[in-house]
Amino acid sequence: MATTRFESAAPDPLVYLDRLAASDLGRAYKGRMLAELGVRPGHTVLDLGCGPGADLGALAEAATVTGRVIGVDHDQAAVDAARERTAGRHTVTVRLGDIHELPLADGTAERARTDRVLQHAADPARVLREVRRVLRPGGRLVMGEPDWHTLTVDHPDGDLSLAYTGYVTDRVIRHARIGSGLPRLAVEAGFTVPVVIPVTPVLRDVRAADAILGLERTTRRxxxxxxxxxxxxxxWLDHLADGPFLASVVFYIVVAEVPPQQGGE
Structure with missing residues (x-):
């Protein structure tokens, strides 16, 4: 295949996560997730699958010096990067661990978040049961995940668009429909789900879309x-590079709460 003007080499995973966090799209949905999380001073907050720690600072500021933030990630390089990033924040701890079996006691926290993590997890239902265990009564979990079956990349040949989306959902993403399945999974894990927010970003700049979607890399695969x-x-790639561009995918923000069976917060 001839070389195109797209990014052909996969970026370092931690670089990619920081790139997305710094994008207009990343700032917008992360801000909405933080608002829905409703962190209060004194809360203990969990960032599960925290990556290089892009969100730990904002969580720490919301919890203030009277609260505590715990990041958990299974990747040592991510943990090292997150620890370096938060070295000056004494209320933040970053732990190496598996979110399927959290290294935390029952009822550890009032708040927890996962951000584009469950689509890659081996067993999302098990992860949610673990989060349910470590949250206190009245605690809240906010999750953000795309539903990749809604991915639309416009092209004059509609069959090519369908083939591309089909490849992403069948071969690239482990749990491609996780976004729309989150409310059901959360209820099955023992949460109530008071809020589901569908966010549908529309990407018109092909370079910005490529930085997120890896258009050429995925096509080569x-x-x-x-x-x-x-x-x-x-x-497919020639038109994406040269023609008018549009892509979108539905991103779900789901708020799940632990029933206050033993009293409120």
């Missing part, structure tokens, strides 16, 4: 896996 021909892939 589809060719290698026999899901697109070389000719179809080049036709």
């Amino acid at each position: 589809a060719v290698a896996d026999g899901c697109l021909t070389e000719e179809a892939a080049q036709r």
